[in-house]
Every structure is written in structure tokens, then in C-alpha cells.
Amino acid sequence: MNRIVILGAGYAGMAATVSLAARTARRDDVHITVVNADDRFTERLRLHQTASGQQLADLRIRHLLDGTGVEFVRGWVTGVDADARTVRIDDGRSLEYDRLVYALGAVADTAAVPGVDDHAYTLNSAYDAELLARRLADLGTGTLAVCGGGLTGVEAAAEIAERYPDLDVMLVGRQEPGSTMGPKAKAYVLGALARLGVRVLSGVEIAKVRPEAVDLAGGDSVPADVVLWTSGVRVSPLAAAAGLRVDERGRIVTDHALRSVSHPQVYAIGDAAAIRQRYGTMHGTCQSGMPTGVHAALSIARELTGRRPGRFRFGYLHAPVSLGRRDAVVQFTRPDDSPGRLCLTGRAAVWYKETVSSSPWPSFARLKTFPSAGSFAWRRGGRYTR
Numbered sequence: 309m310n311r312i313v314i315l316g317a318g319y320a321g322m323a324a325t326v327s328l329a330a331r332t333a334r335r336d337d338v339h340i341t342v343v344n345a346d347d348r349f350t351e352r353l354r355l356h357q358t359a360s361g362q363q364l365a366d367l368r369i370r371h372l373l374d375g376t377g378v379e380f381v382r383g384w385v386t387g388v389d390a391d392a393r394t395v396r397i398d399d400g401r402s403l404e405y406d407r408l409v410y411a412l413g414a415v416a417d418t419a420a421v422p423g424v425d426d427h428a429y430t431l432n433s434a435y436d437a438e439l440l441a442r443r444l445a446d447l448g449t450g451t452l453a454v455c456g457g458g459l460t461g462v463e464a465a466a467e468i469a470e471r472y473p474d475l476d477v478m479l480v481g482r483q484e485p486g487s488t489m490g491p492k493a494k495a496y497v498l499g500a501l502a503r504l505g506v507r508v509l510s511g512v513e514i515a516k517v518r519p520e521a522v523d524l525a526g527g528d529s530v531p532a533d534v535v536l537w538t539s540g541v542r543v544s545p546l547a548a549a550a551g552l553r554v555d556e557r558g559r560i561v562t563d564h565a566l567r568s569v570s571h572p573q574v575y576a577i578g579d580a581a582a583i584r585q586r587y588g589t590m591h592g593t594c595q596s597g598m599p600t601g602v603h604a605a606l607s608i609a610r611e612l613t614g615r616r617p618g619r620f621r622f623g624y625l626h627a628p629v630s631l632g633r634r635d636a637v638v639q640f641t642r643p644d645d646s647p648g649r650l651c652l653t654g655r656a657a658v659w660y661k662e663t664v665s666s667s668p669w670p671s672f673a674r675l676k677t678f679p680s681a682g683s684f685a686w687r688r689g690g691r692y693t694r
Contacts (some may be wrong), residue, residue, distance in 0.1 A: 310338045310612060313395055313405040317344035317369050319594045319668060320578030326675045327374035328408065328409075331609040341379040341403060343368060344394065350434050353594055353665055356630075358437035358571060359429075360471040361445055361538070367669055376676060385412065388550035388573045407611075409604050412577035414592055417540035423517035426535040428455070431464065443534055445591055449474050453522050453532035456539030459480035459488075459629050460498060465557040465665075469504040470632035477506045479531060480522060481539055484510040489627065489639040490647035493593055498633040501549030503633060514539070532576050539594070542616065543580050544577060546614035555582040555589075565607050565617035566600060575584050575604040585622060587644035628661040636661045637651065 314325050332338040349367040370380055385399040395403040401406060415432040416423040429440040444452070452464040452475055462485045469477040485501060485508060486494030501508060513525035518536070522530045543558045553561045553570035560576035561569050562583050568574040568632070574580045575602035576583075579592030588630055590596050601624055607617030623643025629634045636657035640650045654658055 310605075311404060311405050311406045312338065312340045312409070312608065314340065314342040314406075314411060315388075315395065315407040316413055316578070316580075317342055317413035318350065318411065318578065318597070320413070320601040322369070322372070322599035322668070322672055323598040324351065324409050324575075324577060324604045325378055325601075326372065326376065326672050327602050327605035328608055329373075329378050330676055331605060333377070333611065335612070335667075339379070341381055342369075342373070343381045343383060343385060343397065343403070345384050346433075347380070347381070348383050348434065349669070352431075355431040355434065355437040356460070356467045359431060359440045359444070359464060360433055361441045361466045362471075364434075366671075371645075371677045372669070372672055385546060387547055389551050390550040390568075390574060393573065405573075407575065409575045409577060409601075410552075410580055410610075411542050411566075411576075411578050411601065412546065412580050416537055417542040418537055419542065420540055421514055421517060424535075424537050426537040427517045427519050430537050431460065433556070438532075440536060441648070444468065444472060444475070446680060447475070447533060449476075450533035450671075451478065451531060452479045452534045452536065453480050453530055454536045454538060455480050455514055455517070455522060456537065457483040457485050457487070457508075459627065461536075461538040461593055462501070463630050464484070464538060465506045466504055466635075467632040469501075469506045470634075473505065476509070477504075478530065478532070479506055479510060480509045480512060480514065482511065482513060486509070486637075488645075488647065489637075490649070490651060493637050493639040493647070493651040495651070496637045496651075496653045497629065497631070500635055500637070513671070514640065517681040521674060527539075529632075541579065547576075547580065554626040556694050557582070564619040566604050566620050567607075567617070575608065577601050577604050583620065583622075585644075590622060591645070593624075594665070594668070595624060598671075614636060626664075628657070628660055628665050634658065646678075673689075 377577040417428045465479045486497035515525045516523040548554045559582035578597035583590045603620045624645040627639040638652040638657045640648045
């Protein structure tokens, strides 16, 4: 029996699971197990909506896996022994594997700045976003400081400001909102934030988070009733503790086929992997994570038939950013994720983002039946896009 264990059922992990199950459906010598801490699929791309109090679809992992033959194990992974090829779960179970797909993802880095763990909210999970939503609903008026000027911070600040117009929303961080975009898209982001009443404080270093303020390097403070932390990410230390070779950020270093360079029976995908391309190391997004999951599934299926896995090649296509429910901007990019010349704004951008970045559930469902369709990941000239 070929025992395949997939750790994590986010965008990358679920793509790997349903694609591999479809590709091996006619084999009776393959057993697939997916492990996840929750039986609900987390739409991380929409957690800013949850934080603003909106209700999202209740997507259950078990429901999607019906009919696939995949075993679902709900639990926290507490350890991996890469040499013994075992995975430990928090309920005391130990799962043995012949091949492992490591897709445990990343979370907001709340350890880099003092006070964040104790006094700030995050968007790490649906539960975390719901906690923030309840706090904002009780707050009514006051100040929310969104720490981090990246795209997650921009989406959260805009969504909450639109939902709570009486709330004073500040976006605080080192980078200016839209700094990774071209001039037109960046100007549109700044204009949209201004229209929503979001105050922007960029070019600052956050030194500490306190119960009622954010302290800046240099001695200044920003009063805040609530703090949302969206700055920086970190991965689980499990990979390093397992003896897998990792980079300076703890991500598993992979070869051209997404296998661990130290333990080739382990595939690393999504945010947990340090995947080199010609333009450098990929950064984690749903756009890149789901194709890694599909590629890992294809590679394992090839190995099971005695063939060698192929090379993973990926190029970014776009950066869609919602600015509340009625506005958005889409920056089209070069393969290395640098901004291209084209962008969409307003209603056209809203339509585009909802079309390509809404819920992956239909794509997962199609992969159950048509594993080669690549309904959310397609190849053109060796380039995966979404």
C-alpha cells in the first residue's frame, strides 16, 4: 500500500488532495490521508470580510471529499519524524507515510514586535477574524489601527471602514499602500482609502503594541482601541524540528519538482515551501499555492507509475485587491510579480476579482472529476497562472 499523507487543507493542500485522489481513483494500492486542524475550509482571501461582520459560506472539507476515498483526520500536527516517516497528531495518533505533502502554510508574525501576541487581533483563521468582528460590533466608535501596509492590510482597512463608517480606521506601517503596484493602481488605492476615510501613516516602524496604543520607533504613539496585525508572516517550526532542510525563514527548501532536497519523499507546497524560480524564491499567495498543490499531485501520480516528476515552473499574473464590496483594483504583473503596464479599477476590477479570486470550491469540485482540467491553474509556455 502506498500511504500518502497531506498535512494542511488550505488552498494548496486541498488542491493537492482532490487532484491526487482523482488521479489515483482507479488504483486500490493508494491510501490518501489529509490532516487539518478544522473541518471547515478557511477562505483566507475573504477573512477581511469575516472580520467586518459578513457571513461567508460554510464550506466543509468532509463534504468536498465525499466519494474520493480520502481519509480526513481532524487534529493538530504536533510533530513530524522525516527519517522514520511518521506524523504525530495531538490526540496521540501516529500516522505512517511513504510520501508526505507538507502544506501547513504560514500565519501572521506576531512574535517580531512586543505586545502583538497579547494585544492585537489577526486574520490567521476564521475564528480569529470572527473574534475581531465581535469586538468591532461592540466598539461602535473608536479607533482601529491596522498594522501593515501590504495588500492584506489594505483590504482589511477598506472593508472595515466601509462597513463601519463611524469608526476611525488607520493603516500604519513601513510601506505605503500600493507600493508593489504601478503608479496608476497605487494612486487608485490611495484615493479609495481616502474616500473611505482611512487615515494612512506610512514610513514608520512599529516598536510595541499596548492595550490602547501602538508605539512607534522614535517615541511617538498612535492611540488605538483595537489593533489588527497584518505585518509579516512566519511558518511553523515543525519542518525544521523534523530535520528537513529549511531556509532562513523556516520554509522547506525544494528541488525543481517541489520535493525536499534533504528528504525527497516529502513534497512541500504553498507558503511552507521555499521554491526557487528563475526570478528568485516565490512568495506565498493563493495564486501560487494552488498550482503547487496540483503539481505535487501530478508528480506523485507519475512516481507511482515509475516515471520521474516534472519541473515546476510558475509565473505570476495579477494582484487583485478588494477595496470594500463595491470597489477594487487589479494590477496585472510580469511573471516575477513586478507590476506590468495594465490595471483594472472600479466595477471592472470588482467583476474580475470576484470571477477569478472568489471561492476555489467549484475548482476543487471539478478537479475531483477532471484532474487534468486545471480549472484554476493552466499552463501556457511553461507558466502556471490563475
